[in-house]
Every structure is written in structure tokens, then in C-alpha cells.
Amino acid sequence: MIVLADTINTAELEVSLAELRTKNKGPVSSFITHHYRHFNAASLVDAARGYEKHLMEGGKMMITIAGAMSTAELGVSLAEMIRHGKVDIISCTGANLEEDIMNLVAHSHYKRVPNYRDLTPWDELELLEQGLNRVTDTCIPEEEAFRRIQKHIFKLWKKADINGMRFFPHEYMYQLLNSGVLKQHYEIDPKDSWVIAAAERNLPIIVGGWEDSTMGNIFASYIIKGELKAFTVKSGIEYMVYLADWYRKNSTEGGVGFFQMGGGIAGDFPICVVPMMYQDLEWHDVPFWSYFCQISDSTTSYGSYSGAVPNEKITWGKLHANTPKYIIESDATIVAPLIFAYILGW
Numbered sequence: 001m002i003v004l005a006d007t008i009n010t011a012e013l014e015v016s017l018a019e020l021r022t023k024n025k026g027p028v029s030s031f032i033t034h035h036y037r038h039f040n041a042a043s044l045v046d047a048a049r050g051y052e053k054h055l056m057e058g059g060k061m062m063i064t065i066a067g068a069m070s071t072a073e074l075g076v077s078l079a080e081m082i083r084h085g086k087v088d089i090i091s092c093t094g095a096n097l098e099e100d101i102m103n104l105v106a107h108s109h110y111k112r113v114p115n116y117r118d119l120t121p122w123d124e125l126e127l128l129e130q131g132l133n134r135v136t137d138t139c140i141p142e143e144e145a146f147r148r149i150q151k152h153i154f155k156l157w158k159k160a161d162i163n164g165m166r167f168f169p170h171e172y173m174y175q176l177l178n179s180g181v182l183k184q185h186y187e188i189d190p191k192d193s194w195v196i197a198a199a200e201r202n203l204p205i206i207v208g209g210w211e212d213s214t215m216g217n218i219f220a221s222y223i224i225k226g227e228l229k230a231f232t233v234k235s236g237i238e239y240m241v242y243l244a245d246w247y248r249k250n251s252t253e254g255g256v257g258f259f260q261m262g263g264g265i266a267g268d269f270p271i272c273v274v275p276m277m278y279q280d281l282e283w284h285d286v287p288f289w290s291y292f293c294q295i296s297d298s299t300t301s302y303g304s305y306s307g308a309v310p311n312e313k314i315t316w317g318k319l320h321a322n323t324p325k326y327i328i329e330s331d332a333t334i335v336a337p338l339i340f341a342y343i344l345g346w
Contacts, residue, residue, distance in 0.1 A: 094213025255290025
């Protein structure tokens with residue numbers, strides 16, 4: 001009975017401290033803490049408070065970006081998180097890395113299709129013929145975007161190729177943005193680009209499976225034509241080695257948290273670094289991920305990515321039994337900006 005009372009008192013104390021911190025926040029934070037009381041809504045608030053607590057205790061945070069979050073313009077809130085030091089490392093798909101920059105330079109050519117659920121296969125073919133690649137309710141004008149990007153990124157690849165130099169995919173993107181050659185094409189406020197914010201901080205980015213992005217396909221085409229060597233862009237294996245070194249250096253204080261939006265390689269690739277070091281390298285002093293939140297609207301089922309719920313990750317040596325764990329079964333385009341708003345005090 002005493003242990004139970006102590007547990008309750010500790011939980012009550014955590015809630016009281018969280019509520020005290022909320023009093024100093026803005027209207028969005030106040031709204032969600034007042035109205036979001038149960039089910040996925042309550043999980044959202046719990047995850048936001050857990051994220052904030054993790055940072056306050058000296059922890060660092062990885063955010064993983066899957067799906068089409070850049071096309072969904074997540075940068076409006078994520079860039080602020082990066083600028084305010086609430087993100088320490090990002091893992092994303094190659095598509096999310098490039099699509100933030102595509103939106104930056106070709107935003108006026110994007111086409112929104114609010115009635116996308118009613119499109120026929122022939123309507124879809126017509127969009128293709130117009131050079132529009134649809135992502136749910138938004139069509140990306142790849143021709144327009146890459147007309148502004150491709151010649152400049154090729155020059156960076158070629159320069160490195162000639163000089164026998166090698167860089168990661170995100171490092172080439174940083175070079176591209178920092179050179180200033182794209183500024184004349186900016187069509188949104190650059191403060192709303194999360195890749196620009198990351199470049200300004202030289203934030204580490206992990207891009208597993210970059211090869212399946214449009215930029216990766218373009219790079220492969222230059223190799224096939226004999227104009228570039230594959231050696232010029234560092235590989236996914238090198239990203240894993242890089243991440244292992246980063247994790248070892250940054251998990252010694254408050255640990256590293258894992259904030260995952262969607263499934264797939266953006267989350268699967270980096271979360272494996274801990275069991276890789278512990279099991280394959282036999283470094284038994286490697287701490288588990290110290291916070292975990294997964295936002296997904298996929299139904300938990302056999303064969304579904306979301307079947308790998310947090311408790312299952314314990315059996316793989318990724319999370320500890322006492323790691324704070326949160327699942328929010330909802331649309332990340334709705335949930336993530338609200339959590340970011342709470343952490344930023346909006």
C-alpha cells in the first residue's frame with residue numbers, strides 16, 4: 001500500500017509540475033491542455049509534456065520524418081523547433097529532404113486538389129501529362145522545381161567528383177542552400193523551410209534509403225551516363241556509422257529521445273543503431289532510447305508497420321521497460337504542429 005501511495009504521489013507531482021509549466025504558455029497550449037483530456041487527445045498532451053520534460057532534464061531529441069510531411073508544409077512549425085534548439089538530429093526520407101526545398105523554390109506552381117478522392121484513373125493520367133505528381137491533395141510540379149535545383153546540385157556533385165571528395169546527401173543540400181544560388185527563386189518565407197533552419201545550425205540529418213528519392217534517381221542517371229561516380233555520395237551504411245558515433249557522444253547525459261512521425265525507413269533505420277551497438281558491437285554501456293513517441297494513423301495489424309508498438313521494441317533492445325512511451329493514432333499533419341506548439345509555448 002505504501003508503494004502504491006508513493007507511485008500515485010509521484011504521478012500527481014509530475015502532473016502538477018506540468019500544469020505549472022502550462023500556465024506560462026500561450027493560447028494554443030492552454031487550449032489543448034484544457035480540452036484534450038482523453039484517448040488520442042490525452043496521449044498528445046502526455047507526449048508533449050514528456051518531450052518537454054526530456055529536454056529540461058538535459059536530454060536530446062531525434063525527430064524522424066516519413067510520409068509527405070515536407071509537402072504538407074510541416075516546416076512552418078518544425079523550423080521554429082529547430083531554431084529554438086528543441087531538435088538535435090533529424091532522420092528523414094530523401095523525399096522529405098528534397099521536397100522542403102522544392103516547396104521553397106516552386107511553391108506558386110503547386111496545385112491543390114481538394115476533391116482528390118473523386119479523381120478517376122484518367123484524371124490522374126491528365127495530371128501526369130501536366131507534369132504534376134500528386135501527393136494526396138497536393139500536386140508537386142517536379143519539372144518546375146528541378147529546373148531550378150538540378151543544374152546547381154549537379155555542379156556540386158561534379159566538383160566533388162573531380163576532386164575525389166565525398167559528402168552525405170544532406171551535406172550537398174546544405175552546400176546548395178548556403179551558396180545562395182537559389183535565393184532568387186524563393187517563393188515562400190525562408191523561415192518556413194525546415195531544411196534552411198537545419199542548415200543554419202548544421203544539424204545532423206540521417207537519410208537512409210536516399211537512393212529512392214527523385215534526387216537519388218537523378219544522381220543514379222548521371223552514374224549510368226558515366227558523368228559521375230557512385231563514390232561521390234556517401235552511402236546508407238556510412239550514415240549508420242555516422243549515427244553510431246553521434247549517439248555515443250550525445251547519449252551520456254539525459255539520453256536521446258525518439259519522436260517518430262509515420263513509419264518506414266525514416267524511423268526503422270535510426271532506431272536500430274542502439275541494438276546494433278549493443279548486440280553486434282557488444283558495447284554494453286550503450287543506453288536505450290530515453291523517450292519514444294510514435295504518431296501514426298495506420299491500423300495496428302499483422303504486416304502493418306504500426307504492428308511494432310513500443311512494447312515490442314523492448315524485445316529488440318531499442319527501448320527499456322521504463323522508457324516513457326507514447327502512441328498517438330492520428331494524422332501527423334494535425335498532431336505534430338500541436339505538440340510543437342506546446343513545446344514552443346505558443
